Amino acid sequence: MTRIIGIDPGSQRTGVGIIDVDDAGKLSHVFHGALAVAAEATFPLRLKRIFDELCDIIATHRPAECGIERVFMARNPDSALKLGQARGAAICAIVSRGIEVHEYAATEVKKSIVGGGRSDKTQVQHMIGILLGIKGPLQADAADALAIAVTHAHTRASLARVGIPRTAWRRRR
Incomplete structure (x- = not known):
């Protein structure tokens, strides 16, 4: 059994999702939530809260591996x-606990979960609910984090089947 944490970083809300995957590839939901940090007085305090809360979640659930969304180029530079910076705070929390970080583009996650890289958030939420047997609505950032964890589980299994180490798998962009 391998426990995987998925992180959907954000400067106002950071999604966190944790799954277990067994040797046969069966997925089980462990935890999900969104760290709402927008109410903090300053931006540095938001980053600290992301770091601290992720450290607490890691200590509680003890994931072995991590998938995180790769930054995309936004229209607004700020x-x-x-x-x-929010992503950096999350990565620091992960690596400070000795967990290796694997990065996935949003389109890669959507293709893995829904089958299309241009899928919308509601489609991802719906499919994650089905894949992990979660009843009721899922908060969007938490669903995205679970989707990243599931994508990592699928990717690591595929690479293991063909005998390619994850570190050797580099796609040209």
Whole structure:
């Protein structure tokens, strides 16, 4: 059994999802939530809260591997910088606990979960609910984080079947 944490970084809300995957590839939901940090007085306090809350979640659930969404180029440079900083705080929380980080583009996650890279959030939410047997509505950021964890589980299984180590798998962009 391998426990995987997925993270959908954000400067106002960071999605977190944790799954277990067994040797046969069966997925099980463990935890999901969204860290709402927008109410913090300053941006540095938002980053600290992301770091601290992720450290607490990691200590509680003890994931072995991590998938995180790769930064995309936003139209607003200030938003892109803030997203990058929130992502950095999340990555620091992960690597400070000795967990290797694997990055996935949003389109790669959507293709893995829904079958199309241009799928919308409601389609991802719906499919994650089905794949993990979660009843009721899922918060969008938490669903995205679970989708990243599931994508990592699928990718690691596929690479293991063909005998390619994840570190050797580099796609040209």
